[in-house]
Amino acid sequence: MTIHLQKLSVGTESIQTLSAWQDHVVERRKAQGLSPHHIHVTRMFPKQREALLDGGSIYWVIKGSIICRNRIVDLEETTKHGKRACGIIMDPNLIPVIPVPRRAFQGWRYLQAGDEPADLTGAESGADLPAAIRAKLIELGAW
Numbered sequence: 001m002t003i004h005l006q007k008l009s010v011g012t013e014s015i016q017t018l019s020a021w022q023d024h025v026v027e028r029r030k031a032q033g034l035s036p037h038h039i040h041v042t043r044m045f046p047k048q049r050e051a052l053l054d055g056g057s058i059y060w061v062i063k064g065s066i067i068c069r070n071r072i073v074d075l076e077e078t079t080k081h082g083k084r085a086c087g088i089i090m091d092p093n094l095i096p097v098i099p100v101p102r103r104a105f106q107g108w109r110y111l112q113a114g115d116e117p118a119d120l121t122g123a124e125s126g127a128d129l130p131a132a133i134r135a136k137l138i139e140l141g142a143w
Helices: 015-031 131-140
Strands: 003-008 038-042 057-062 065-080 083-090 095-101 108-112
Touching (some): 015 065, 038 065
Antiparallel strands (some): 003 108, 065 083
């Protein structure tokens, strides 16, 4: 059964700034001869690896709401500050989702299949909206 991760995107203002950061990471990886995927390195290894790799995504919390996701491609062992870590390899395409409020938390959390927000597609995605307008629509429950 598929599960997902949810993670705070600290310092990110919008989908656009997250996308710009991920594009930078992908370009750096390609210059190093690595695959053209985004990677997020975390200290903890997900115990439910197979369920994550069975169509799972990482849902990004930006400014207090889940607003987009990346599909998880692989989990690989790596190092961070000389210690064992997990590299979450993701498809670099961000997919906007129906915003869902989330309180701040540390690290990442599992998100069970069926609890994840639905994808937004086409003009309804609002991906081009300024962060302040998007936040106000979420606050008003208009999204």
